[in-house]
Amino acid sequence: MSPRRARAPRTSTARRTVWLVAGAVVLGGGGVTAVAVTGSSGDAGAGDSARPAKAHVLPLDGKDPKQRTLPRTDTQMFSLVGVSWEDSADAFEGTAQIRTRSADAGTWSDWRGLEFGIQAPESAEGGTSGVRGASEPLWVGPSDAVEARVLADGEETAVPKALRLDMVDPGTVDGETAKGVSGGGKVRTTAKPERSKSPGKPAAEPSEPVASTAPSESTGGEPTDQAPPASPTVAPAESSDAPAEPAPSVSEEPTASAEPAPSRTPAEPSEPAPSQEPTVAPSASEPSSEPPAESSAPAEPTASPSEPAPSTGPTDVPTADPSGTPAPSDSTPAPTAPAIVSRAEWGADESLVQDPPAYLGKVDAVFVHHTAGTNDYDCSESPAIIRAILTYHVKTNGWNDVGYNFFVDKCGTVFEGRAGGVDKPVQGAHTYGFNGYSSGVSVLGDYENGGTPTAAAQQAVADISAWKLGLHGVDPEAKVTLTAAADTGVWKKGDKATLYTISGHRDGYATLCPGRTLYSALPGIRTAAGASPYAAG
Structure with missing residues (x-):
C-alpha cells in the first residue's frame, strides 16, 4: 500500500509561539535560502566565543513530479543536513542523496543516502500545525556547499509537496571551538556503586566485550578526544583515544515483522487517565513544586x-x-x-x-x-x-x-x-x-x-x-x-x-x-x- 494512503484527520491545535526570525539570503551559487537564527540561551552561555545555532533551507523545486535535483550550490555554513516536506503524515517512498563540500578542505564528499525512519509522535505534539515530514538528519561536519538529488521510486510516483533541503549550523557555546569542546565536554562524574551479582547473572569479565564476538566490521571512525568512562563490565581501551570496538553477535532477536509469542494471555491494558491541560513545568528555583524523582514510582x-x-x-x-x-x-x-x-x-x-x-x-x-x-x-x-x-x-x-x-x-x-x-x-x-x-x-x-x-x-x-x-x-x-x-x-x-x-x-x-x-x-x-x-x- 502506498504510504500516502488516506489517513484519519488529526486534530490541529494552535502552534506555540514562533521563536525564529526568518529572512531570505541570496547565495553565491544562485540559490535562495531562508535563514532561521535561534535566540541566545542563558544555559549555553553568551560570551564572545558563543555563536548561536542557525537553520537554513533551500526549496527543492522542479517540474518533474517524480524527482528533484539541486546542482552544486554555495550555502552558508552548516554541519547537519536532511530533507523535509509539508505533511508529516505523507511518508516518503524513495531515495534522497546529498554530497557536501568541506569548509576546511574545499573537497566534495561522495554521494550519501538519507534514511527515512522518522515519524511525528502519535501524541498531541505530532498533530500541531507546522509539523513536517522529514528524513533522519545527517551529520557532515562544517560545510559550505551542497548538491542533492531526490527520487520517488515507490508505489507513489511523486515527491512530497513543499520538498526542501534543511541545513543546520550548530553554532558554538562558551569554551567551545567550531570543531568541538576544548579538552572534551564537561561530564558530571558519579562513582559507580558496588553491587554483588546475583547467582546465574554474572557480569562480563573485565577482558570481555559487552556483546559476544562475531565477524568484525569497519567502524568508519575512531574516538580521538575523550576516554570512555570506567566500567566494571567492559575492559578499558588500550588508550584514552580509541576504546575497543567488539563486533556484536547475531542473536535470536524477533524480526520487525514477527510478533514474539507471549507465554500467557496478557491482561487488557486499562484506558489512559482523563486528560488535563498542560501547565508550565516547574523551574529549578522552585523545588517545592518540582515533580518528585522516579524513585517514588x-x-x-x-x-x-x-x-x-x-x-x-x-x-x-x-x-x-x-x-x-x-x-x-x-x-x-x-x-x-x-x-x-x-x-x-x-x-x-x-x-x-x-x-x-x-x-x-x-x-x-x-x-x-x-x-x-x-x-x-x-x-x-x-x-x-x-x-x-x-x-x-x-x-x-x-x-x-x-x-x-x-x-x-x-x-x-x-x-x-x-x-x-x-x-x-x-x-x-x-x-x-x-x-x-x-x-x-x-x-x-x-x-x-x-x-x-x-x-x-x-x-x-x-x-x-x-x-x-x-x-x-x-x-x-x-x-x-x-x-x-x-x-x-x-x-x-x-x-x-x-x-x-x-x-x-x-x-x-x-x-x-x-x-x-x-x-x-x-x-x-x-x-x-x-x-x-x-x-x-
Whole structure:
C-alpha cells in the first residue's frame, strides 16, 4: 500500500509561539535560502566565543513530479543536513542523496543516502500545525556547499509537496571551538556503586566485550578526544583515544515483522487517565513544586522473559507532575545515576522549547536508536551534533524539543536529551506508536552501513537503560506487552506487542534503526544491563 494512503484527520491545535526570525539570503551559487537564527540561551552561555545555532533551507523545486535535483550550490555554513516536506503524515517512498563540500578542505564528499525512519509522535505534539515530514538528519561536519538529488521510486510516483533541503549550523557555546569542546565536554562524574551479582547473572569479565564476538566490521571512525568512562563490565581501551570496538553477535532477536509469542494471555491494558491541560513545568528555583524523582514510582510486577507483563495505556497528554504514587514495596532507594552530561553542559538552547514536557505514568521499556549520521566524528564534537539534532527536530520536524530522552556517543558518554528531568518519566518523540510507554536512547553514529558500536557505547546504553527501567522496578532482561497506539508498519493500532524491555526501534516501527550491528548487539546489552550496578536490586 502506498504510504500516502488516506489517513484519519488529526486534530490541529494552535502552534506555540514562533521563536525564529526568518529572512531570505541570496547565495553565491544562485540559490535562495531562508535563514532561521535561534535566540541566545542563558544555559549555553553568551560570551564572545558563543555563536548561536542557525537553520537554513533551500526549496527543492522542479517540474518533474517524480524527482528533484539541486546542482552544486554555495550555502552558508552548516554541519547537519536532511530533507523535509509539508505533511508529516505523507511518508516518503524513495531515495534522497546529498554530497557536501568541506569548509576546511574545499573537497566534495561522495554521494550519501538519507534514511527515512522518522515519524511525528502519535501524541498531541505530532498533530500541531507546522509539523513536517522529514528524513533522519545527517551529520557532515562544517560545510559550505551542497548538491542533492531526490527520487520517488515507490508505489507513489511523486515527491512530497513543499520538498526542501534543511541545513543546520550548530553554532558554538562558551569554551567551545567550531570543531568541538576544548579538552572534551564537561561530564558530571558519579562513582559507580558496588553491587554483588546475583547467582546465574554474572557480569562480563573485565577482558570481555559487552556483546559476544562475531565477524568484525569497519567502524568508519575512531574516538580521538575523550576516554570512555570506567566500567566494571567492559575492559578499558588500550588508550584514552580509541576504546575497543567488539563486533556484536547475531542473536535470536524477533524480526520487525514477527510478533514474539507471549507465554500467557496478557491482561487488557486499562484506558489512559482523563486528560488535563498542560501547565508550565516547574523551574529549578522552585523545588517545592518540582515533580518528585522516579524513585517514588510504584512497584510493578517484574516480568520474566517468558512472562511479559501487560502495561497500562500510554500517556499522550502533557502533565507537569507525575507524583502521587507510593514508594516501591521493598523501600529500596533508586540506584545511583550514571554520569550524565546535562543540557546546560552540551549547550541546549532552551529558548527553542516552548511547551512544558509531558510525563508518563511509568517507563515500561527503552527503545534503542542510532542517529544514522556518521561514525567519523571526534567525541569532542558530540555536544555540537546533539545541538544540531535539537535544532533539526524543532525547526525542521516542528516538534517541541529533541525527540530522544538520552544520547550516547562512541566514547560511552551519556547526554541528557529531552528536557523535563533525567530521573522523571519524560515522554519523548522517538518510537511512533510506543512513545506513551517508553524512553528513547540514541547512539551517535550509523550502525547499518558498516559501523560497529564500541564496547564503551554498548555499556553506556546498558547502564542508562538499567537505571531508567530500575526507577520503575522493570527488569531490563524481561519482556513486556504494550498496546500499539498507532499503525507502525510492524503493528496495527490496538495490537498487543510483546517486546523486550530493551528493544530496538525496528521492533516497534518499520525502520532500519538502530542499524544492523547495533540491533544484533542488543542481547549482550540486555545481559550487561541486568548485571549493571545501576539496575534495581
